[in-house]
Amino acid sequence: MTDADCIFCKIVAGEIPSTKVLETDRVLAFRDLYPKAPTHVLVIPKDHYANVAELAAADPALAGEVLRATSEVAAAEGVADSGWRLFANTGSDGGQDVFHVHFHVAGGKPLGRMLS
Ligand code: 5GP
Numbered sequence: 001m002t003d004a005d006c007i008f009c010k011i012v013a014g015e016i017p018s019t020k021v022l023e024t025d026r027v028l029a030f031r032d033l034y035p036k037a038p039t040h041v042l043v044i045p046k047d048h049y050a051n052v053a054e055l056a057a058a059d060p061a062l063a064g065e066v067l068r069a070t071s072e073v074a075a076a077e078g079v080a081d082s083g084w085r086l087f088a089n090t091g092s093d094g095g096q097d098v099f100h101v102h103f104h105v106a107g108g109k110p111l112g113r114m115l116s
């Protein structure tokens with residue numbers, strides 16, 4: 001399942017370069033091109049789903065694999081003990097720019113409060 005106009009599908013296909021930090025049969029994690037923290041990694045299912053709701057409804061097992069990979073990335077990045085943030089911007093008000101579901105793994109510095 002791919003979307004021809006989706007930049008993350010192109011990253012999965014190797015048509016756009018990325019710095020990969022973890023890869024399984026169905027999941028890919030790569031560094032955010034414009035990192036907002038010392039650790040800023042995006043974790044995605046290789047199949048194209050627009051957002052968390054679509055992924056969770058269509059393939060809950062895959063959603064679980066993606067979620068597990070986020071923790072593995074945090075451990076590999078060395079932020080598991082110091083703490084990190086997991087978030088998925090969703091839709092217009094949520095600030096989603098890329099409509100291939102992705103979880104941000106951010107850490108490596110105090111991140112402060114998100115909504116205040
Ligand atoms: P969103 O705002 O949709 O939650 O996050 C999209 C993220 O993708 C942003 O943090 C942005 O920096 C990142 N991004 C956009 N284009 C690319 C790209 O071509 N490669 C990589 N590695 N990250 C990208």
Ligand code: ZN
Pocket residue numbers: 002003006007008009010047048049099100
């Ligand atoms: Zn896609």
